[in-house]
Amino acid sequence: MSRYTITVICTVTGQLRSDPDAVIGYDPPLRTYFLQAFPHEETDEPALWLGTRDRSFEALEDLRHAATSHGYDFMPLSPKLAAKLVDDKAAASGLPERDGILGRLLKHPNQPK
Template identity: 40%
Template structure:
């Protein structure tokens, strides 16, 4: 799993330490932002399910649809995530047993 620190903004809030990356076991791009200082919950969490965002573009579109904008994502970070996503990942045990679809 890769993780890169980015900034995410809405009209009313900014998180300068949001996380974006690619989760190989789930085969999805993900983004987390706006953590609650009292616990481990985050206000924005996309890409928590199997193949939810199979492309970086689909994740960026979902972020924008929810009223946020990503900044600080470098070209090198994008290339690294695309390379990781391009490596085949075999099905996990949950998929093989039919528990995850």
């Protein structure tokens, strides 16, 4: 799993806030880009956590669109960081497809067994 620190901004509360310690990366087992930002005040979970399901965001543009639809955005990625993220995904593409029970759980975690 790759993890890179970026800055995410939020206007959900009507006030502009930023999290300079947000994390973006690629999760090979879930085959998705992810974004975590703004530590939750009462739990250890981030207030913003996108990319928690199998193939949630197969492109960085999809991740950004999802973030903005929730009232968040991240600062423009440098060309170097964007290339690293794309390379991380490409390097992971040689992994075998998930199948069997684990694959079904990753794809449909709330489905009855």
